[in-house]
Amino acid sequence: MRTSQTTTGLSRPTTDQKISVGTLAYINARNRQREYDIVIKEFEASGITQATLANRMGKSPEVICRLLSRPQNWESDTFSGLIFAISGGVPKYEITYPIGKAEFMSGLTFEVKKSSPTVGGFTPANYKLGELRPVGNA
Amino acid sequence: MLRQQILESLLDEDRPELFELKPIFSQDDETPRTMYVSADILAVVTPPFDDTLEGERLGKFRAWLDDFVDGARLSVSEEPRGKPPDTMLARVEEVEQEFWSIRVTEPADTSGIRSFGAFWKLDEFVAVTWAMREDIGREFDEAVHDARERWKDLFGAVTPHSGDDLDAYLTNYYRAF
Numbered sequence: 001m002r003t004s005q006t007t008t009g010l011s012r013p014t015t016d017q018k019i020s021v022g023t024l025a026y027i028n029a030r031n032r033q034r035e036y037d038i039v040i041k042e043f044e045a046s047g048i049t050q051a052t053l054a055n056r057m058g059k060s061p062e063v064i065c066r067l068l069s070r071p072q073n074w075e076s077d078t079f080s081g082l083i084f085a086i087s088g089g090v091p092k093y094e095i096t097y098p099i100g101k102a103e104f105m106s107g108l109t110f111e112v113k114k115s116s117p118t119v120g121g122f123t124p125a126n127y128k129l130g131e132l133r134p135v136g137n138a
Numbered sequence: 139m140l141r142q143q144i145l146e147s148l149l150d151e152d153r154p155e156l157f158e159l160k161p162i163f164s165q166d167d168e169t170p171r172t173m174y175v176s177a178d179i180l181a182v183v184t185p186p187f188d189d190t191l192e193g194e195r196l197g198k199f200r201a202w203l204d205d206f207v208d209g210a211r212l213s214v215s216e217e218p219r220g221k222p223p224d225t226m227l228a229r230v231e232e233v234e235q236e237f238w239s240i241r242v243t244e245p246a247d248t249s250g251i252r253s254f255g256a257f258w259k260l261d262e263f264v265a266v267t268w269a270m271r272e273d274i275g276r277e278f279d280e281a282v283h284d285a286r287e288r289w290k291d292l293f294g295a296v297t298p299h300s301g302d303d304l305d306a307y308l309t310n311y312y313r314a315f
Contacts, residue, residue: 029202
């Protein structure tokens with residue numbers, strides 16, 4: 001029978017004890033890679049060029065090239081801006097609990113969804129600041 | 139003994155020489171890739187990770203390995219020399235020996251970690267040695283040699299996977315440039 005390393009070894013924070021920088025390094029590095037994979041997958045599926053993406057975002061091609069070159073510590077605005085500019089998409093956020101839920105979360109699921117990019121008919125290509133209009137009763 | 143039987147014997151739980159590394163957490167139960175590691179590597183990438191710079195570096199190392207197993211997009215270079223500094227996986231000389239360097243290039247204010255090994259088959263990698271990059275220093279070829287010797291200790295005459303192009307080694311990669 002095969003030997004697999006399956007135990008997580010990470011413990012869920014339960015006290016006010018500082019989380020080690022090693023643990024945070026692991027968590028953050030994996031998050032960076034996932035954000036990167038999402039953006040690259042969306043970019044490749046879109047078929048647009050880096051030049052088009054640069055135009056949409058109002059950035060130089062060099063900046064876009066650098067942003068897409070590897071996983072990195074993007075600001076939240078950069079991540080959401082890339083997704084929207086590529087395809088009009090918005091990230092869907094979901095929290096998972098791979099090492100167990102906190103007591104206060106017992107029996108609950110939690111998901112944050114953002115509005116559909118099609119609401120209002122905006123696409124990155126024709127989007128301009130100032131065109132936003134309230135939907136329904138403001 | 140068949141090639142696959144040799145691997146299975148090295149993974150045998152009675153006296154394992156290699157360990158199949160499962161991500162600490164994963165998006166899916168089925169992972170797109172497989173990573174086998176030596177006991178030396180398993181020892182340093184098994185949490186907890188310390189609240190020190192070394193712990194931070196080893197946390198990044200484990201993240202690299204888990205991202206590999208989870209099928210993350212990897213930047214790969216087949217050029218042992220002249221590759222971009224943030225390349226994630228690169229061939230090492232001599233190329234025909236089919237050995238590769240896992241390149242953990244963060245935290246940025248460190249020289250990173252290198253782990254050496256070879257592909258077993260498409261999307262399956264065996265990492266046999268590791269070191270802090272500064273500990274390797276100018277003896278990089280020696281470090282690669284040590285990895286090849288470790289491979290021979292484990293697999294005898296069984297050689298690493300070889301392919302005509304990168305598609306024979308990996309899915310979901312891009313060429314570092």
